[in-house]
Amino acid sequence: MESSKEFKALIRECHKAKERAYCPYSNFRVGCAVLTEDGTMFTGCNVENACYGLAMCAERNAIIKAVTEGHRKFQAIAVGTDIKDKFKGPCGPCRQFLVEFGECDLYMVKPDLTYMKFPHDLLPMGFGPADLLAEKI
């Protein structure tokens, strides 16, 4: 996967998406690129608002675009910030969003375009679709 043309494009597109972040309040740019099962790519950036609580993360914007266009299965997702080394990964709500669409490879992209793979257990003991199907009283 990591040596494929598609993967290289994923890293590049994630970086480019970060350039489009609208974050005048936090000045914290985030970009995301999602590679779907069939090789289609979607990107997202964070979009903030004067009403601060309305800020929407890059990851959720990218996933919402993919799902809206009919893609629910992902091969890989890349998330990039301007942090040099210590970006610990997506925020809680974005982890919940990612869990909804199943396991896929997640990469953190540094400003110099180097990347690292994220551990698979994004949301230990997380609530997911299966919980809604569990036997109830």
Ligand SMILES: O=c1ccn([C@H]2C[C@H](O)[C@@H](CO)O2)c(=O)[nH]1
């Ligand atoms: O995983 C994350 C964490 C934060 N942000 C955005 C939200 C806000 O615009 C800014 C600062 O929290 O970064 C993301 O896009 N993704």
